[in-house]
Amino acid sequence: MTYNLILKYLLVGNMGCGKSTISAHYTNNHMPINAIPTIGVEFYSKKIIKQVGGKTYSIKMQIWDTSGQERYRGIIRTYYRNVHCAFIVFNLSSRADFNSIQLWYDELVPRVNNKCKIVLIGNKRDTLSKTIRRPDLLETIDRLDVPYFEICAKNYKELDRVFDAIHSSFIDDAGRREAAKAEDKSIVCSHCAIL
Numbered sequence: 389m390t391y392n393l394i395l396k397y398l399l400v401g402n403m404g405c406g407k408s409t410i411s412a413h414y415t416n417n418h419m420p421i422n423a424i425p426t427i428g429v430e431f432y433s434k435k436i437i438k439q440v441g442g443k444t445y446s447i448k449m450q451i452w453d454t455s456g457q458e459r460y461r462g463i464i465r466t467y468y469r470n471v472h473c474a475f476i477v478f479n480l481s482s483r484a485d486f487n488s489i490q491l492w493y494d495e496l497v498p499r500v501n502n503k504c505k506i507v508l509i510g511n512k513r514d515t516l517s518k519t520i521r522r523p524d525l526l527e528t529i530d531r532l533d534v535p536y537f538e539i540c541a542k543n544y545k546e547l548d549r550v551f552d553a554i555h556s557s558f559i560d561d562a563g564r565r566e567a568a569k570a571e572d573k574s575i576v577c578s579h580c581a582i583l
């Protein structure tokens with residue numbers, strides 16, 4: 389039996405932090421990512437099959453890549469509501485990006501579904517000029533209490549590792565719901581679409 393899982397992901401963060409690169413590379417969209425900033429919202433999708441605990445999951449991802457520009461905020465907010473996981477991306481070499489993490493968190497939290505997972509991604513790990521002090525970063529992760537990944541968006545393996553960890557957490561949630569159903573404790577989650 390194959391379980392179908394539809395996962396909607398959203399990427400937010402300041403302009404230039406690497407959201408479009410992450411989205412395009414992860415979904416194997418080999419279109420050249422030029423220097424033109426994203427206008428409003430761009431859509432990417434990817435389908436993968438994953439075997440977990442003897443079960444097969446067909447996972448369809450919908451990835452909404454947003455523009456970091458303030459003037460598109462109104463349009464972007466219309467995409468927040470049904471998202472399963474929102475990624476706050478920042479450039480590890482940018483103090484301004486780091487200072488905006490809290491702003492992006494405050495932007496998302498009141499607007500996303502209360503079951504939406506929020507994940508922090510420090511991108512451009514490969515750049516030498518990491519300007520953010522480690523203790524400051526750790527304090528932020530602790531304060532927001534979110535999973536944190538450090539990546540280079542040009543490294544496909546690192547991207548796979550991040551998204552795989554996120555899918556796995558949704559599969560675990562789905563497994564727990566299945567187990568609860570089997571025990572007739574009906575915990576029904578309408579948010580994560582397991583069909």
Ligand SMILES: Nc1nc2c(ncn2[C@@H]2O[C@H](COP(=O)(O)OP(=O)(O)O)[C@@H](O)[C@H]2O)c(=O)[nH]1
Nearest residue numbers: 403404405406407408409511512513540541542
């Ligand atoms: N060195 C390095 N450059 C990156 C990385 N991710 C993105 N970039 C570059 O940063 C610039 C902005 O990336 P983009 O994905 O358009 O950022 P967005 O505005 O957040 O969508 C582009 O020139 C990318 O090639 C990374 O991990 N390392």
Ligand SMILES: [Mg+2]
Nearest residue numbers: 407408425426
């Ligand atoms: Mg972009």
